[in-house]
Amino acid sequence: MTEQALALRATGVRMEYRDPATRERLTAIERMDIEIPEGEFVSIVGPSGCGKSTFLKIVNGLLPATEGEIEIKHSKGGSDHAMVFQDSSLFPWYSVQRNVAYGLACRGVKRKEAFARALPFIKLVGLEGFESKYPYQLSGGMQQRANLARALTVDPELLLMDEPFAALDAQTRELMQVELIRIWSEAQKTVLFITHQIDEAIFLSDRVIVMSARPGRILADITIELPRPRDLDIKRTPRFVEYEEQIWRLISKQLSVGPEAAA
Amino acid sequence: MTTASPALRPVRNERDRKHRSPLQRWYRNHEAWVLGASGVIGFLLLWELGSRSGVVDQFFFSKPTDIASAAVREVQLARFWNDVKVSVWEFVTGYTLAVITAIPLGLIIGWYRRLSYMIDPWLNLFNSLPRIALIPLLVLWVGLGVESKIAVVFLGAFFSIIIPTVQGVRTVDRRLLDVAKSFGASQRLTFTSVVGPATVPFITTGLRLGIGRALIGVIVGEIYAQTSGLGVLIVRANENIQPDRMFFGVLIFTFSGILGVAALRRVEHYFDRWRPVSEER
Amino acid sequence: MAAQTTTSGLAPSEQQAKRRHPQPPRMRRSIKNEPLVFGIIGFVVVLIAWEAAIDLGMARASLLSSPTRIWSAAVTDFGNGALWPHIATSLLEWTVGFALAIVVGIPLGLILGTFRRIGMIVDPLLSALYATPTVALVPLIILLFGIGIGAKFAVVFLEALVTLTVSTITGVKSADPRHLETARSFGASRWLAFTSVTLPSSVPFIVTGLRIGAGRALVGVIVAEFIAANVGIGFYISLNGNLLNASRVMLGVLLVGAFGVFVGIVIGRIQRYFDRWRPAIR
Ligand SMILES: Nc1ncnc2c1ncn2[C@@H]1O[C@H](COP(=O)(O)OP(=O)(O)OP(=O)(O)O)[C@@H](O)[C@H]1O
Ligand SMILES: [Mg+2]
Numbered sequence: 001m002t003e004q005a006l007a008l009r010a011t012g013v014r015m016e017y018r019d020p021a022t023r024e025r026l027t028a029i030e031r032m033d034i035e036i037p038e039g040e041f042v043s044i045v046g047p048s049g050c051g052k053s054t055f056l057k058i059v060n061g062l063l064p065a066t067e068g069e070i071e072i073k074h075s076k077g078g079s080d081h082a083m084v085f086q087d088s089s090l091f092p093w094y095s096v097q098r099n100v101a102y103g104l105a106c107r108g109v110k111r112k113e114a115f116a117r118a119l120p121f122i123k124l125v126g127l128e129g130f131e132s133k134y135p136y137q138l139s140g141g142m143q144q145r146a147n148l149a150r151a152l153t154v155d156p157e158l159l160l161m162d163e164p165f166a167a168l169d170a171q172t173r174e175l176m177q178v179e180l181i182r183i184w185s186e187a188q189k190t191v192l193f194i195t196h197q198i199d200e201a202i203f204l205s206d207r208v209i210v211m212s213a214r215p216g217r218i219l220a221d222i223t224i225e226l227p228r229p230r231d232l233d234i235k236r237t238p239r240f241v242e243y244e245e246q247i248w249r250l251i252s253k254q255l256s257v258g259p260e261a262a263a
Numbered sequence: 264m265t266t267a268s269p270a271l272r273p274v275r276n277e278r279d280r281k282h283r284s285p286l287q288r289w290y291r292n293h294e295a296w297v298l299g300a301s302g303v304i305g306f307l308l309l310w311e312l313g314s315r316s317g318v319v320d321q322f323f324f325s326k327p328t329d330i331a332s333a334a335v336r337e338v339q340l341a342r343f344w345n346d347v348k349v350s351v352w353e354f355v356t357g358y359t360l361a362v363i364t365a366i367p368l369g370l371i372i373g374w375y376r377r378l379s380y381m382i383d384p385w386l387n388l389f390n391s392l393p394r395i396a397l398i399p400l401l402v403l404w405v406g407l408g409v410e411s412k413i414a415v416v417f418l419g420a421f422f423s424i425i426i427p428t429v430q431g432v433r434t435v436d437r438r439l440l441d442v443a444k445s446f447g448a449s450q451r452l453t454f455t456s457v458v459g460p461a462t463v464p465f466i467t468t469g470l471r472l473g474i475g476r477a478l479i480g481v482i483v484g485e486i487y488a489q490t491s492g493l494g495v496l497i498v499r500a501n502e503n504i505q506p507d508r509m510f511f512g513v514l515i516f517t518f519s520g521i522l523g524v525a526a527l528r529r530v531e532h533y534f535d536r537w538r539p540v541s542e543e544r
Numbered sequence: 545m546a547a548q549t550t551t552s553g554l555a556p557s558e559q560q561a562k563r564r565h566p567q568p569p570r571m572r573r574s575i576k577n578e579p580l581v582f583g584i585i586g587f588v589v590v591l592i593a594w595e596a597a598i599d600l601g602m603a604r605a606s607l608l609s610s611p612t613r614i615w616s617a618a619v620t621d622f623g624n625g626a627l628w629p630h631i632a633t634s635l636l637e638w639t640v641g642f643a644l645a646i647v648v649g650i651p652l653g654l655i656l657g658t659f660r661r662i663g664m665i666v667d668p669l670l671s672a673l674y675a676t677p678t679v680a681l682v683p684l685i686i687l688l689f690g691i692g693i694g695a696k697f698a699v700v701f702l703e704a705l706v707t708l709t710v711s712t713i714t715g716v717k718s719a720d721p722r723h724l725e726t727a728r729s730f731g732a733s734r735w736l737a738f739t740s741v742t743l744p745s746s747v748p749f750i751v752t753g754l755r756i757g758a759g760r761a762l763v764g765v766i767v768a769e770f771i772a773a774n775v776g777i778g779f780y781i782s783l784n785g786n787l788l789n790a791s792r793v794m795l796g797v798l799l800v801g802a803f804g805v806f807v808g809i810v811i812g813r814i815q816r817y818f819d820r821w822r823p824a825i826r
Contacts, residue, residue, distance in 0.1 A: 020578075057441075060445050061444075061445070062441055062444055062445055079446075079447070082445070082446070083442075083445045085438060085441070085442060085445075086438075089438050089439065089441075089442050091439060091442075091456065091457070091460070092537050092538070093460040093461075093537040094456075094537070102442075102446060102456070103446045105448075105452065105456070106443070106446040106447050106448040106449070106452055107446075107447070134536070134537040135537075136537070136538070136539040137539075154446065294661075294664060295664045295667070298661060298664035298665045298667075299664055299665065299667050299668040300668075301665065302664075302665035302666055302667070302668060302669055303668050303669060305665075306669055323684065323687065323688055376578075377578065377582050380578055380579045380581075380582035380583050380586070381582045381583065381585055381586025381589070382586055383579065383583050383586070384583045384584075384586060384587045385586065385587070385590065387805060387808070388801045388802075388804075388805060389801070390804075391759070391801055391803075391804025391805045391807070391808050392762075392797060392800050392801030392804050393759065393762050393763040393766050393800065393804075395679075395763060395766055395767060395770075396766045396778070396781060396796070396797050396800050396801075397797060398770075398785075399781050399782050399784070399785025399786075399793050400785065400790065400793050400794065400797065402785060403607060403785055403788060403790060403793065404607055475675075475677065478677045479677045479679050479763065482677055482679050482680050483679055483767055483770070486679075486682075486683070486767075486770070486771060487770055487782070494680070497680055497683060498683050501683040501684055501687055502683075504687075506684070509683070509684060512680070513676060513680045513681060516676060516677050516680055517672055517673075517675050517676040518675075520675035520676065520677065521671070521672065521675045524675065
């Protein structure tokens with residue numbers, strides 16, 4: 001229907017986990033169908049345990065889905081996709097620069113070249129001067145910047161982010177949101193972003209996908225028609241608050257009558 | 264508002280050091296060192312004086328000055344240096360063989376979960392059994408010579424190293440493995456970038472334990488099959504009631520152990536640069 | 545996990561390849577209690593291979609023995625009662641020596657760990673003793689105590705003592721200063737702070753000390769019996785070594801190993817009991 005090229009299409013993705021000891025099956029995701037056009041910023045929100053991380057892992061190729069198909073735009077120069085993990089996923093034994101260059105090393109780029117190519121991204125996320133520091137010498141926010149830079153260096157078509165700011169305090173979090181928007185508009189990436197914060201999802205995204213409680217499926221796919229560029233003040237505008245309330249109502253209904261609550 | 268109340272007492276602040284003299288401050292900063300040194304000196308003095316006054320039986324326990332002069336005598340003997348050479352050779356060969364086999368094997372076994380389950384019972388059995396109990400068997404297989412001692416040193420160190428290595432691989436942080444996988448790291452790169460570094464502290468622990476076990480292997484091997492070496496020196500000195508020589512022999516092992524562990528700490532330190540420095544010390 | 549690459553158009557407007565993640569039906573068989581099943585497989589495979597190697601003449605039975613030969617040696621020596629005195633003596637030596645080491649070593653460690661200054665005074669001496677392979681002192685101890693069982697007690701005691709003391713000290717020092725401060729801020733007496741904070745947090749270290757100490761005590765038993773004894777499992781091993789009887793040597797070694805495994809299991813239980821408040825790993 002749309003003229004625009006797609007970066008990701010998920011059709012009929014279903015996921016069951018099986019307990020190796022008891023052989024019990026647990027349906028984490030009932031069905032997910034998503035299409036993301038190139039360059040779009042899409043967030044997924046939903047109650048805890050509804051299968052958001054699971055879905056991202058499937059897209060990332062870390063987990064095979066039980067059913068369904070994932071199609072991802074093939075990148076010509078860089079990687080198809082890269083993941084920004086939650087906190088403490090930097091290699092503690094590598095310097096910032098070596099961590100950021102890691103994705104390139106995985107693709108067989110020589111150490112020296114990889115280090116050189118990592119530099120602009122270190123600069124982009126504002127970590128200049130910290131290249132040779134070890135992760136423990138960085139603050140939580142700085143670690144997440146390094147994490148982001150690591151994903152960006154491989155020039156992915158699709159950037160996957162699983163609650164990247166969950167471990168940060170509220171202020172650092174807002175700063176990082178602004179930073180992420182800046183980096184996103186500079187780097188021109190398609191982003192699939194997972195969060196628990198409704199305001200974060202609205203602030204960042206072109207579209208917010210709301211998931212049901214487990215077993216997860218899509219409840220709503222809301223297009224955020226807020227003008228860009230956005231700054232933090234937008235969070236206080238009536239339209240923003242309206243979106244917030246709309247999404248909150250969807251999720252809170254899940255919380256009270258969801259299968260989790262019944263059990 | 265600010266009138267003193269009899270119910271209020273000043274809070275004593277233990278960290279308040281302002282009114283200390285420089286000497287006191289120096290002592291504060293070097294307390295462990297000063298007390299440790301005085302402990303050692305006191306011990307040696309007590310031993311010496313006790314021996315001289317007859318409280319401690321010289322016949323069995325000698326005294327520090329005698330041990331020192333025995334040391335001076337020994338180091339001038341060719342036989343002593345031959346003993347040293349034999350013991351060092353046994354230790355170095357056995358230990359090196361253990362290191363170069365146990366680390367790669369441990370990494371492989373730890374990586375393949377089911378393989379590690381299969382080998383676990385054997386590792387557990389050999390780890391629970393004093394390897395020196397195998398000496399008679401080793402002597403049966405390779406004779407009384409240096410080979411049987413190398414073998415027991417090897418076995419002593421091998422299991423001490425392989426068990427923590429396997430343990431280390433098995434406990435590698437899943438998230439970091441996910442990171443490597445998601446960036447499409449090759450198996451080799453996953454090993455060198457995740458499994459290796461994460462396992463290093465376990466390996467160094469094993470190496471440290473292994474030194475002690477290997478030294479025990481040298482001594483017991485030499486005591487069991489008395490051909491030559493420092494263990495033989497100890498037994499002979501003991502049989503001839505030369506406690507000064509015997510203690511000298513024992514002290515050589517003490518210092519080897521201390522030196523070996525200190526050297527390993529260096530290695531450990533090098534590999535642990537990325538770890539936050541702990542506050543103490 | 546090889547990703548399939550297909551070239552059908554994801555969006556017709558642009559020439560691009562889409563990548564599919566293969567979606568195999570999840571058929572990987574899972575086995576209940578894998579460690580046990582595979583452990584038994586590993587054990588049995590080695591035994592069969594060993595027996596087969598002897599029967600096929602790939603190794604000499606006189607040197608390597610074989611599972612069945614060890615079994616028949618066990619049947620003989622247990623049957624005629626020849627093994628019992630050896631086992632009983634070694635057990636007694638181990639138990640008495642190790643118990644003495646516990647009774648002395650743990651309180652000693654608690655004292656040296658709690659009273660900082662005393663700890664500092666003995667620290668270098670203790671480290672030196674810790675680094676010394678104390679088996680080197682076994683000949684001296686036998687000279688001192690004679691070849692009777694008293695010497696064995698002394699050897700086992702000494703072997704286990706240092707380990708126990710050192711790990712207890714480490715445990716006491718590992719107590720979290722924040723917890724100690726909490727106790728103090730509630731006005732806990734020194735004794736209460738000790739029993740409510742220091743002791744519980746040093747338990748894991750003490751248990752580790754017990755584990756290592758038990759092993760060293762076993763080393764002590766064997767070495768002392770190698771050097772001077774006419775009864776005991778170490779004596780049984782070395783005697784049969786001199787008689788070139790590989791099966792009996794292996795039998796003795798296996799008995800020692802089985803005892804070691806048993807002690808390990810018991811201490812593991814103790815550890816789990818004391819660690820029940822700790823979140824499980826994984
Ligand atoms: N490796 C696994 N094995 C078995 N079950 C799993 C596994 N990982 C997740 N699950 C189950 O699948 C469901 C979805 O988990 P998932 O981690 O995707 O949730 P989530 O939406 O990311 O939750 P949160 O917002 O709390 O991070 C949960 O009920 C969880 O128990
Ligand atoms: Mg999640």
